[in-house]
Amino acid sequence: MSVAAGMMMLGPMLAAGGEGPQRFGWHMYTRYVSLPEAEVRTADGTTEQVSLRDVVSGLRIEIDYFAPAAEFLCNTRTDAVSVRLWNETPAREEVFECFRS
Template identity: 40%
Template sequence: MGILALQLVVPAIAFFQEPPTRLGWQMYSGIGELPKVHVETEANTTEKIVFMDVAANNRSEIDWRKYLPEFVCQENANAIAVELAYSTRTESFECGK
């Protein structure tokens, strides 16, 4: 009974840990979320960017806030801010030119 309990409890605990971690069980579960990317330009317009157009992979355990805004700012000369929208939150990053 103890072994059966371990087989149920350990995956249940790992399933609810957040965020997904590299080489962790969640890495393969697909529970991570990729952001929707929007760029605010100098002309006061907002452009939607397709995530796979600016990222080489869609691994959910990567913290895209660290890398994606800076890259999008460098690639878009008219960008003044980058917005990453998740289902529960939206974060905005100013481009430092």
């Protein structure tokens, strides 16, 4: 009986000592991830900040929202020339050009 109890305690203790939050790891959902902020640059050079809360219906840490959100904004905004997205946690910034065919 004590061997089984020891094994039940040893498994989580070993897993908790890992590198930290990783996909499908012990700490997968312990990392704070913020929703990216977006800014659309139009053909006349003006910029407009867009709330991705109107675009994304729920925050999941394993999803990379940058490319899909930029594609959506480029496709739905006919005046968009580029979309800049940035994130505080984890720190990241990217600019996507909107190409029209």
